[in-house]
Each structure stands twice: as C-alpha cells, then as structure tokens.
Amino acid sequence: xxxxxxxxxxxxxxxxxxxxxxxxxxxxxxxxxxxxxxxxxxxxxxxxxxxxxxxxxxxxxxxxxxxxxxxxxxxxxxxxxxxxxxxxxxxxxxxxxxxxxxxxxxxxxxxxxxxxxxxxxxxxxxxxxxxxxxxxxxxxxxxxxxxxxxxxxxxxxxxxxxxxxxxxxxxxxxxxxxxxxxxxxxxxxxxxxxxxxxxxxxxxxxxxxxxxxxxxxxxxxxxxxxxxxxxxxxxxxxxxxxxxxxxxxxxxxxxxxxxxxxxxxxxxxxxxxxxxxxxxxxxxxxxxxxxxxxxxxxxxxxxxxxxxxxxxxxxxxxxxxxxxxxxxxxxxxxxxxxxxxxxxxxxxxxxxxxxxxxxxxxxxxxxxxxxxxxxxxxxxxxxxxxxxxxxxxxxxxxxxxxxxxxxxxxxxxxxxxxxxxxxxxxxxxxxxxxxxxxxxxxxxxxxxxxxxxxxxxxxxxxxxxxxxxxxxxxxxxxxxxxxxxxxxxxxxxxxxxxxxxxxxxxxxxxxxxxxxxxxxxxxxxxxxxxxxxxxxxxxxxxx
Amino acid sequence: xxxxxxxxxxxxxxxxxxxxxxxxxxxxxxxxxxxxxxxxxxxxxxxxxxxxxxxxxxxxxxxxxxxxxxxxxxxxxxxxxxxxxxxxxxxxxxxxxxxxxxxxxxxxxxxxxxxxxxxxxxxxxxxxxxxxxxxxxxxxxxxxxxxxxxxxxxxxxxxxxxxxxxxxxxxxxxxxxxxxxxxxxxxxxxxxxxxxxxxxxxxxxxxxxxxxxxxxxxxxxxxxxxxxxxxxxxxxxxxxxxxxxxxxxxxxxxxxxxxxxxxxxxxxxxxxxxxxxxxxxxxxxxxxxxxxxxxxxxxxxxxxxxxxxxxxxxxxx
Numbered sequence: 001x002x003x004x005x006x007x008x009x010x011x012x013x014x015x016x017x018x019x020x021x022x023x024x025x026x027x028x029x030x031x032x033x034x035x036x037x038x039x040x041x042x043x044x045x046x047x048x049x050x051x052x053x054x055x056x057x058x059x060x061x062x063x064x065x066x067x068x069x070x071x072x073x074x075x076x077x078x079x080x081x082x083x084x085x086x087x088x089x090x091x092x093x094x095x096x097x098x099x100x101x102x103x104x105x106x107x108x109x110x111x112x113x114x115x116x117x118x119x120x121x122x123x124x125x126x127x128x129x130x131x132x133x134x135x136x137x138x139x140x141x142x143x144x145x146x147x148x149x150x151x152x153x154x155x156x157x158x159x160x161x162x163x164x165x166x167x168x169x170x171x172x173x174x175x176x177x178x179x180x181x182x183x184x185x186x187x188x189x190x191x192x193x194x195x196x197x198x199x200x201x202x203x204x205x206x207x208x209x210x211x212x213x214x215x216x217x218x219x220x221x222x223x224x225x226x227x228x229x230x231x232x233x234x235x236x237x238x239x240x241x242x243x244x245x246x247x248x249x250x251x252x253x254x255x256x257x258x259x260x261x262x263x264x265x266x267x268x269x270x271x272x273x274x275x276x277x278x279x280x281x282x283x284x285x286x287x288x289x290x291x292x293x294x295x296x297x298x299x300x301x302x303x304x305x306x307x308x309x310x311x312x313x314x315x316x317x318x319x320x321x322x323x324x325x326x327x328x329x330x331x332x333x334x335x336x337x338x339x340x341x342x343x344x345x346x347x348x349x350x351x352x353x354x355x356x357x358x359x360x361x362x363x364x365x366x367x368x369x370x371x372x373x374x375x376x377x378x379x380x381x382x383x384x385x386x387x388x389x390x391x392x393x394x395x396x397x398x399x400x401x402x403x404x405x406x407x408x409x410x411x412x413x414x415x416x417x418x419x420x421x422x423x424x425x426x427x428x429x430x431x432x433x434x435x436x437x438x439x440x441x442x443x444x445x446x447x448x449x450x451x452x453x454x455x456x457x458x459x460x461x462x463x464x465x466x467x468x469x470x471x472x473x474x475x476x477x478x479x480x481x482x483x484x485x486x487x488x489x490x491x492x493x494x495x496x497x498x499x500x501x502x503x504x505x506x507x508x509x510x511x512x513x514x515x516x517x518x519x520x521x522x523x524x525x526x527x528x529x530x531x532x533x534x535x536x537x538x539x540x541x542x543x
Numbered sequence: 544x545x546x547x548x549x550x551x552x553x554x555x556x557x558x559x560x561x562x563x564x565x566x567x568x569x570x571x572x573x574x575x576x577x578x579x580x581x582x583x584x585x586x587x588x589x590x591x592x593x594x595x596x597x598x599x600x601x602x603x604x605x606x607x608x609x610x611x612x613x614x615x616x617x618x619x620x621x622x623x624x625x626x627x628x629x630x631x632x633x634x635x636x637x638x639x640x641x642x643x644x645x646x647x648x649x650x651x652x653x654x655x656x657x658x659x660x661x662x663x664x665x666x667x668x669x670x671x672x673x674x675x676x677x678x679x680x681x682x683x684x685x686x687x688x689x690x691x692x693x694x695x696x697x698x699x700x701x702x703x704x705x706x707x708x709x710x711x712x713x714x715x716x717x718x719x720x721x722x723x724x725x726x727x728x729x730x731x732x733x734x735x736x737x738x739x740x741x742x743x744x745x746x747x748x749x750x751x752x753x754x755x756x757x758x759x760x761x762x763x764x765x766x767x768x769x770x771x772x773x774x775x776x777x778x779x780x781x782x783x784x785x786x787x788x789x790x791x792x793x794x795x796x797x798x799x800x801x802x803x804x805x806x807x808x809x810x811x812x813x814x815x816x817x818x819x820x821x822x823x824x825x826x827x828x829x830x831x832x833x834x835x836x837x838x839x840x841x842x843x844x845x846x847x848x849x850x851x852x853x854x855x856x857x858x859x860x
Binding site for chain 2: 173176177179180181182183192193194196197199200265266267269270309320322323325326327328329352355356
C-alpha cells in the first residue's frame with residue numbers, strides 16, 4: 001500500500017461548510033483520507049507510514065479549481081497567435097503579453113515580432129482593437145512586410161486584416177473576394193460573414209495536426225497556469241478531435257482532467273439516434289478524458305457577436321439576434337434527453353433565450369417532474385429578475401460567464417442595450433439570494449482561463465472603464481469561491497469526487513500565495529497561483 | 544473567374560415545405576446539374592431509383608444533381624462546390640428554419656465563384672400567421688417574408704376560401720412588392736425557380752397549379768444593339784408583377800455583349816466573355832430578353848419600355 005502524504009498549509013479552505021478551515025490534509029493514492037490538523041488525523045498517522053510535506057506551509061490550499069465550460073479546441077487555434085492586446089494577458093509558460101496602447105506602439109510590437117520570426121512563417125496576431133490601436137489596413141501591414149503573410153485577428157473575433165503577402169499565401173482571388181459586401185480588399189479587411197472567406201483557407205493551415213497539437217499543448221499550459229484541476233469541454237466532437245486530445249492530454253504530465261460533453265449533431269440523424277450515440281460516450285473515458293452523457297444544446301446566438309435574442313425593447317440599433325436551434329428542435333432534443341433522465345445544458349445568452357429554455361423546462365417538468373435534474377443555463381448574459389425566480393422555482397442551475405460584465409459592460413451600455421440592461425448582465429447576486437446553484441466559467445477563449453479572474457469580476461463587477469456595474473449583483477467572496485470549486489463540480493455532476501476538500505474525494509488542490517478570503521477583493525485576480533496538486537501529484541506553476 | 548454559379552437561397556420556417564421542394568428540384572428533369580446544400584440532411588428522401596451513390600454528407604443523383612449537407616459550415620460547403628472539377632450549373636442553399644435571411648444572403652451574395660440570383664421564401668398557409676405572432680420566432684418568420692424575392696404560399700389545400708382571403712390581407716403589407724405563387728405540396732416548376740427554363744416555353748409547360756395562377760411570358764428580340772444606359776433605366780422600376788427578366792443584349796457604344804438578369808428587386812448586368820455559352824439560347828446576333836410575370840398589361844408595358852431602349856438610329860420592330 002502506498003504511503004500517506006500529509007500536506008500542511010498556513011490555511012486550508014476546504015469549501016466544506018461543515019469544516020471550512022484546516023491546516024493539514026492527508027492523502028494516499030490520489031485520495032483524501034482526512035482534512036483537519038496534524039493532531040486530529042493522528043489515528044491515520046499512527047497506523048500507517050507517512051511523510052509530512054511542508055512545501056506549502058506558508059501557503060493557502062483550496063480545492064482544485066474547476067472551470068465547467070471552456071473550449072480547448074478553440075484555444076488551440078487562438079494560442080497559435082501572438083497576443084498584442086489592450087490588457088495584460090498571462091500566457092502559457094508564465095510570460096505576460098504586456099498591454100499595448102497607441103497606434104505607434106502597436107506597430108512597434110508587430111515589427112518586433114516580425115523581426116524575431118523565421119522568414120516564411122506567417123505572422124498571426126490576436127487582440128487588435130481600433131479604440132486602443134488606431135486604424136488598421138492592408139497598406140500599413142504591407143509596410144511591415146511585403147514578403148511575410150501577416151494576419152490581424154480583431155479582439156472580438158469579428159474582423160480580420162491581412163497584408164498582400166497573406167492574400168497571396170492564402171490564394172485569395174482579390175477581385176472575387178471583393179465582390180463580397182463584407183470584404184474590403186483594398187483595406188485588406190474581412191468582417192462578419194466576409195471573414196469566412198478568409199477563415200476557410202486559414203483553418204486548414206491552423207488545423208494541420210502538428211500546429212493544432214502545439215496550440216493544444218499551449219492550452220494545456222494555460223489551463224494549468226490558471227490553477228485548474230478539472231475543466232469541462234462543452235461541445236466536443238470525437239470524430240474531429242479525439243485523436244489529438246489523446247496525444248496531447250492523455251499523458252502522465254497532464255495536471256488536470258477534462259470532462260467532455262459531446263456536441264449534439266442532429267442534421268444527419270434522428271433525435272433519438274443522436275441521444276443514443278451520446279449515451280455511449282462514457283465508454284470512451286480514460287484517466288484524463290472523462291466522457292459524460294450530459295447533453296449540450298444551443299439556444300440563441302453568440303454574446304460577443306451581439307447575436308443573443310433579446311426581449312423587448314431589444315437592441316438600440318434595432319438589429320436582431322438569432323436562434324442557433326429552432327425552438328421546436330430545442331424542445332424535441334431537450335424532451336428526448338429529459339425522459340431518459342439525462343442532464344441538459346443549454347447555451348443561453350440573451351433574456352429571450354433564457355425565456356425559451358425556461359418555457360421548455362416548465363413543459364418538461366409538467367410532463368414528468370424531476371428533482372435534482374441539473375438543467376443548466378450556460379453563459380447567462382442577459383436575464384430578468386423574474387426569470388431568476390423561475391430558475392429557482394423550476395430547479396435549474398446556472399453556469400455563468402461573468403467576464404461579460406468586465407469586457408462588454410461599457411460597450412453594451414453605450415452601443416447595444418443601454419445602461420440599465422448592460423449593468424445588470426450576469427445577474428448573479430439575485431441568483432445567490434434565491435439559492436440557485438451558480439458556477440463561473442471562462443468559455444475560454446471568450447475570457448482568460450483564470451478562475452480567480454472570473455471570481456474577481458463576479459465580486460467587483462468593474463467594467464473596463466472602471467464603472468461598477470450594478471453593485472447589487474456582486475457575489476461575496478465565499479459565493480465566488482464556491483462558484484469556481486464545489487458549485488462548479490455540481491455543474492459537471494462530479495460533486496462527490498471533486499470540488500471540496502473532504503475525506504474520500506480526489507486529492508486535487510490549488511495552492512495560492514495568499515488567502516482569497518483575507519485579500520482585498522480588488523486584488524483577488526492578482527493572487528499568485530503557486531502550484532496545483534492533481535490526484536496527489538504536485539505540479540508547480542512557473543512564474 | 545467569370546462564370547459565377549447562379550445561386551438560389553431557399554428560406555422558410557420549419558414545416559413550410561422546403562424539403563419537399565428540394566426533393567422536386569433534385570428529381571426534376573431540368574437538364575441542369577444542380578447542387579442543393581441542405582441543413583437537414585437526414586430529412587432528404589429521394590427515390591432510390593434516382594440515386595447514383597450516397598455517402599454521409601453527399602447524395603449524387605443519376606441526373607447529375609447532388610445534395611450535400613451543410614453540416615454547420617456553409618462556407619466550406621460552398622467552397623467545395625466551386626472547387627469541383629465539374630462545378631454545378633446552379634446552387635440552391637437551404638437556409639435553416641430559423642436563419643435570418645439577410646445574414647445568410649450575406650454569405651451567398653459575393654461569395655467567391657457565386658452569384659446570388661434570388662431569395663425564395665416558402666410559407667405554410669395554415670400556420671404562418673400564428674407563427675408570426677410567436678414570441679420566440681415571430682420576428683424571424685416575418686423577416687423571412689419581407690426579405691423574399693419570390694414568396695411561395697404552400698399548403699393551400701389546408702385552408703378554405705375565407706382563410707385564404709384573410710391570409711392575403713395579412714400578407715399584403717408585408718409582401719406588396721413581392722411576387723407571390725400559391726401552391727400545394729410545394730408543386731412549383733423547379734425550372735421557374737432556378738430561372739433556367741426557356742421562358743416562353745415555361746409559361747405553357749407549367750403544371751396545373753402555376754397555370755391557374757396565370758404566369759405569362761414575353762420574348763423580346765431587338766433588331767440591333769441597344770443603349771445600355773437606357774435599358775438600365777427602363778428596367779429599374781418594373782412593376783412587381785414581373786417576376787423575372789433575363790437575357791443578353793449588345794451595347795451600341797462598345798459593341799460588347801451584356802447579360803441581363805432581374806429577379807424581383809435584384810438587377811445584374813455583366814459582360815459576356817468570349818466563348819461563354821449563350822445565356823438564353825438566343826443565337827441571334829442582337830440578343831434576346833425574356834420576361835415572366837403574372838399580369839398581361841404589365842408585360843405589354845414592359846415591351847413598350849424595352850423598345851424605347853433601342854439605340855436611336857434603329858427602327859422599332
């Protein structure tokens with residue numbers, strides 16, 4: 001029998017309300033034996049050989065962080081780009097892409113990257129935004145290089161700029177592309193749907209196995225760096241990705257597990273066949289890749305793309321959101337999953353999207369009442385207070401991307417829906433008062449994969465300009481910490497295995513330099529993550 | 544790249560009859576190789592006798608048509624068609640039932656290698672008004688009607704005369720400038736939708752349903768080159784009862800041949816390159832224009848307007 005290891009710490013935040021504080025945790029073979037003090041765990045230590053590991057004696061241990069909704073495969077594409085952004089981004093490997101403000105500074109950074117790269121290798125960069133970085137066009141990029149393809153991916157993903165070399169490299173027929181109303185070839189600009197003209201060709205480059213796997217390795221580093229020991233991949237396609245995931249993530253050095261939800265594809269088969277296919281998913285599980293038979297469905301459009309469905313009075317500019325699935329089909333899929341007893345996750349971004357999901361849930365509850373059904377609203381951008389009451393009444397739960405408040409708060413206030421509704425996006429305080437179980441996620445690459453950053457947004461609700469967006473909807477520190485640990489575990493149905501530190505659970509920990517409960521809330525996101533422990537093994541985080 | 548593949552966008556809410564219409568387009572003997580890109584691949588149900596081979600994403604028919612699954616990536620599906628060794632003569636895109644027509648039209652219009660010809664919306668005569676009041680999909684159903692170049696009111700057999708009258712009254716403000724066809728079982732002549740039938744033939748080859756709604760055609764053959772500017776202004780404001788106009792003319796100034804295409808509110812003039820097949824089958828040196836509509840008086844007026852565009856030094860036939 002393997003011996004017992006005891007980690008001691010300045011403070012252990014167990015997230016178990018029955019015993020929230022401790023200073024020592026004993027583990028064996030990846031499992032927690034007891035948490036408490038060296039004194040209380042004497043019966044174990046007197047019975048078995050053990051070692052006391054004091055490496056974290058000056059630090060704070062929490063349950064391993066859980067992000068129940070991110071997308072490693074999107075990250076694998078984005079992390080092939082150089083980050084030139086208006087805010088600091090911590091990159092995999094500990095490096096920080098320092099923020100760049102101003103047109104000249106932007107071009108200088110681009111020039112530096114250009115000169116450091118091997119010739120012939122395309123230069124891909126993400127993070128450009130006109131507000132911070134000024135005008136961008138093909139001529140400006142041609143001045144940087146007439147030889148090297150340069151591709152600028154705008155921060156919100158809706159716009160791209162390329163130079164002449166990139167057009168040549170991607171074999172874009174300029175006259176043909178220019179016919180498209182959302183392509184301006186003279187400016188090298190491809191936006192909204194027009195971006196697809198470029199992306200189709202660029203994708204095959206970025207999806208080359210070696211390139212994709214190198215991107216996925218960076219995602220792996222980013223997930224570790226954020227302090228996660230479990231993440232949920234909400235929308236996985238085994239046919240496209242399983243082989244790469246196994247190569248990169250099913251290795252001994254991967255310090256976390258990925259809980260995978262299959263992407264529902266109904267265009268080629270019947271609803272019942274599709275549900276049957278997903279119910280077989282768990283058979284594929286391995287140590288790091290934990291397949292589930294939970295169902296991920298899509299209601300309304302993307303939040304960053306302003307395609308959420310919004311209740312009257314709608315958007316200020318009068319544009320319309322979109323449905324990703326028709327209400328009839330969403331209901332048919334939900335019903336099929338509900339009657340088989342499966343857990344349903346629905347991507348809902350606008351308040352009309354939330355309304356549809358709740359209407360469907362109400363019908364299903366009428367047809368066949370279920371307790372503890374874990375129907376989950378994913379993202380939860382806009383909502384009404386009355387919908388929160390309904391969420392509570394129908395027994396649903398929420399996995400929220402609170403980062404919207406920070407990054408989009410000002411923009412949606414000034415340009416989209418006005419202050420009242422923009423300031424009340426991510427209505428988490430109301431959910432907490434109603435006792436609705438709520439988790440925080442990054443939906444990475446939509447937000448940084450850093451649970452402490454998500455918690456910082458939920459607790460402070462600061463927009464980019466520094467405005468406080470509806471202080472009534474702030475979470476307190478305990479609610480926010482639960483939302484990235486035990487309540488996040490509930491979202492994935494893993495609450496009996498992970499999410500808190502108690503006897504019998506997996507020995508998954510996150511080690512912090514200071515105690516989030518004792519840190520000024522404004523500094524929450526800056527607490528250094530020192531290491532993680534995954535199933536008993538220590539994985540240091542380089543800084 | 545000059546020969547852009549004419550493309551038709553087929554819109555309409557779930558249950559309006561899109562799949563039935565697609566099956567008709569695929570199985571009809573129109574002599575064209577049509578590629579139909581569909582959302583709901585599982586629902587396509589083609590008579591096995593017509594299928595040459597089928598895979599997960601594509602069905603090839605013995606008449607040269609293909610049906611492909613869009614599978615969440617319309618751009619890739621379009622590129623796949625334009626990249627074929629033997630590209631299709633026409634592409635039909637089935638929009639998903641909840642697709643914003645303007646957004647999907649943005650995809651197709653100006654996509655490399657494509658030219659968007661028309662946006663056709665089908666509606667279910669029985670349920671459309673109720674759908675248009677629905678709190679979730681009401682707005683998208685309404686916009687699908689408003690965005691149409693051609694509106695097909697399907698499932699007429701499910702409503703009575705009084706209901707039809709109420710439907711027409713309701714549709715009027717939404718679709719006052721749109722050509723409307725009424726039908727059952729989506730029984731619309733595919734060649735008419737694709738705009739590929741020799742039009743004077745199509746007017747009397749139409750099956751009973753359309754004939755009952757009085758589609759008529761004229762053919763206009765100028766006896767010499769025309770003034771392009773005058774032709775453009777002549778067809779700028781055509782009455783909505785004229786659904787299609789198509790043909791080829793010679794510009795009197797440059798002597799260059801132009802193809803002319805009008806589908807409802809869309810107007811396209813493009814140079815005809817040497818060696819490109821004659822678009823209307825008119826081999827006559829001066830070209831030909833054919834128009835199809837539902838009102839004889841309007842068509843007669845159009846002929847008159849077209850005559851006025853003939854270059855001044857030529858006599859009117």
